[in-house]
Amino acid sequence: MIQEDILILKEISYKENDKILHALSRTRGKIQIISKGSKKSNSHLINASQIFAYSRCTLNVSKDMYILTSASLLDNFYNLNNNIDAYYNACYILELISYVAQENEVDSKVFDMTVSVISHLSNFNKDFDKLTASYELKLAAMLGYKPDFLHCLHCGSSIKDAAKFSVTEGGVFCSKCVKFGNGINVKYNEILIMDKILKSKFENIGFIEVTESIMNLIRKFLFYYIGKDNFTTLRLL
Ligand SMILES: [Zn+2]
Structure with a gap:
């Protein structure tokens, strides 16, 4: 027992x-x-x-x-039944964690974070997509793919302006080093926001300006590392 x-x-x-x-x-x-x-x-x-x-x-x-x-x-996060967007985002979180979680693998941090994001989806009345993006980035970090948004992958110097974010290398190339790696162009402001999402609690996500392109980037990054992008519930979002 x-x-x-x-x-x-x-x-x-x-x-x-x-x-x-x-x-x-x-x-x-x-x-x-x-x-x-x-x-x-x-x-x-x-x-x-x-x-x-x-x-x-x-x-x-x-x-x-x-x-x-x-x-x-x-x-039982009953309020999820009152908002279809919250409900669909929560369904996607369950499908995602169901794929990522392994049997007999102890990871109480991932468990607590998953319960927490579902709870916030249930209690919030907006910002559901921001909560999901925040969960995706934090999940990637917990799985061991935590990007350093503030330093260049190649030269190590602080990022001070627009740069390239490399999904495959899990980090940022500064404006001087863009030729050393493939990546997606990101504005300086977007880099700061991604760093902020990683370091902020779910309850504060509403104060962060998370654009659609940032959400797409985070999803692309997570999906690359977990090796799957065709979640059924994604079609609902
Ligand atoms: Zn550099």
Whole structure:
């Protein structure tokens, strides 16, 4: 018997009354859980067995499956149901983390950040695309691809004006060194904004001027490193 905090990424109907849950856990990475009887309306597991449910639960481990025995719901981010943009962004976050997270991989920071961004999407009434872009950049950084926006990849000097951002090399080439690397032209202001997004908390994202071209750049950067760009939920955004 183990205690675990989980966020439900996907629920699959199983047999007459059961569900198989794909979940992100705080200390075991991505796991699959059988939730017995949770399709019955009087089940004590009903609330914790739905997509977006964030709960503290008790699991029994049997062979390669986890069995949900009890759960106390911490949040279900109910407000996501009131705003279609928030909901679609949150669906995309779940699909993204479902692809990125590995089984039996401990990464409580990624878990906490994912719960946090879903919570902010649920509580905000705007800036959903900014929150998602911020999550994408922070996720890339947590996976080990943290770009240094303020120094040139080639000569190391401080970036002081327009430069090139290289997705493949994960950094910036200053105006003197652009010939040494391939990249996308970025304004000085855009570099500062990307650095600011990386260092800011989700609650402050509304104060940052995140343009569409910055969001596109961040997405391109993340997708290059995770090796996938065809997420189904992206079509909803
Ligand atoms: Zn340089």
